[in-house]
Amino acid sequence: MSAALEKPQIIAHIQKSLNYTVFESRWIPCSAKFVCMGNFARGTGVMQIYEIQHGELKLVKEIEKPKPIKCGTFGASSLQHRHLATGDFDGNLNVWNLEAPECPVYSVKAHKEIINGVDGVGGLGIGDGAPEILTGSRDGTVKVWDSRQKDTPVVNMEPMEGEGKRDCWTVAFGHAFNDQDRCVCAGYDNGDIKLFDLRNMSLRWETNIKNGVCSVEFDRKDINMNKLVATSLEGKFHVFDMRTQHPSKGFASVTEKAHKSTVWQVRHLPQNRDIFMTAGGAGNLHLWKYEYPAQRTKKDSDEVDMGVAGSVNLLQNVTLSTQPISSLDWSPDKQGLCVASSFDQSVRVLIVTKLNTV
């Protein structure tokens, strides 16, 4: 029995029922507050800021906007300002100052259709280089924006002429370890994963995992690419070892089947890049730890280096709800604290214990 209690426990600390559909929830950096983004039943977008006080959530602010909001990130803003960049159902990218939300700090009509995923890099005191915001949309394009440049994206990754378009469901920044290097990873609904190198402005690697890609994330944005986790429909996720790229075989990967339903989200623990949590379509959360192999590279038959994928262990799992958990976010300030929102119109604050001894 004692061995079981040394595993990390996922404890549902607070649960709050909301009166709108919530799509994403994000911690405000350096605070005990988080923002929930979604849309009201009347079709307008909403952002609510909650603070944790004495074991309860207190609503600090509610902001209503004309269009429903799908996703948001603090990744590209500085720590003093802590502006939230949101993508909405109409394809608009807005950067808000949550203290004065009447008028966005930066606004652009980024895409023609809904923005499915947004990510930011270069802010929050993490990493070097210009702060940039990345958006991926149902119109098949992925664009990178800089808030100092109006109206046009800094980089645009779009289908070739005459090519049928596939929805882009998720985007992530990575490999941003110095001023110039950046990588963008995008996952599409036909199972394509594409890795773009922004320094060379080219496609660096692509692969197809056969099922639509729901979520991609690098384990850290601001280091040389180490690992990439991509989750997909039908309960599978893939962990790619990104340190060694083989010219033809690409990156080595390990696949795990879990959840028995769509794996909606993956998030790495900010304090430990080998621990990540996946959220599933049956309302369950799985906490995983990646173990590196003894040798991370090996030589193939032509004496070319290729990577070796490690293994993934399930540390803990818990079922919180009957509806999919669509969004997860770890708090960057307190290890083990995370907020999860799900389609049963509720948001939960979870505490994961014993992560420092895992």
Next chain:
Amino acid sequence: MPLIVRDHSWTQNQNTVYISVPLKGAKTTNVHVICTDEYLKVSFPPFLFEVFLFEPINEEKSEARIGDGVAVFTLQKRRDEHWEQLFTNIDKEKQKQVRERAILKVQEKEAEKSKAKASRIQQEKKYALETMMKLENEERDRIQKIKDEECARASAEMDFWRETQRKTAEEKENRQRLQGSGGKRDNKPVHQKTERVNVTPAITPLHNNSNTTSGQRSIKPKPKDLPVPRSAGCIKISFTPRVFPTALRESRVPEEEEWLKKQAEARRAVDTDLAELEDLSEEERNPDWLKEKGDKLFMAGNFQAAVNAYNLGIKLNRKIPALFSNRAACHLKLRNLHKAIEDSSQALELLTPAVAANAAARLKAHVRRGTAFCELQLYVEGLLDYQAALEIDPRNEALRTDTDEIREIIQGNTSPSNS
């Protein structure tokens, strides 16, 4: 017939009767006793001893001791009086009745005993279950308590952390307020309580103030040196091609694979054992060439020759649906309507499973068959085919008008127009 034992002996006192029956060497286990209030039977095959008692006795209080070659019965009298004799003289009828009653009574007793035993077992099982449940509940409570403790500890930690955050933020604000009275603070609204202390190079309270004497200079936050925005770039991408343009979730992969396999097989199947083959040239042995030849003849209007070409093709390879379908078209032109129907049916059979790839072929076959049916005035069957064709291609206007016409004809039963 059992042997009746008569050499028993009996004695009595005021309230008990003692009967002793010799067991004649029978084993103790073989002795079977039935005793009721008015009747006693001891049977140890092949011997039998029975007695119809003079007066009723108390069967519960009586006892029997069987051992040492003799069975001794101590019977408690109901009424304390002296018995003249042991037996009562009752007639055979009565005897039979008494025996029957005795047997019934014994049966009842057995039934009661077994019932009592069953209920006792039930009780014990229930008790065992209850104790198990109690133990499990205790275990669960213990685990729950441990979990709750963890939870409480974690939330206490979090509250503490929040408090420290807030305290440090307040301290910082106080410090700033004390120093930067003339300085223009960075527009940080008051209720942003929590900040990390070691960040914000933009705020330079201490250093600047010590330098300025007037203190009136506004302290502008120094912008961090950000690299310039990236020069615009565009990366063109293409998506993974699939044999069929659908994502895995929308595809009907098994059927499509089946269709591909069938096509591949059809290509390979050639019936080579025909006597006439030697006469044919190399070209004429290729079903594809024959199909093309047939098509050309059809275009030229030479329908009979086209039929011949298709016939040869079919003889070589019975699995190519196009041959049947085109031959059906020829027959239609030649007004061989039954043959047209047969051929298009054959073509449709070969075109299973129904996938997007063979939709066009199926459409043609349905239309041809439908036309043939209508020419034969079998309008209902024709309508079925036209409807199937409409399902494949709902946008075809000509098809739609034709279908409507046929429907009218069926409903109106008017004289058929040439469809």
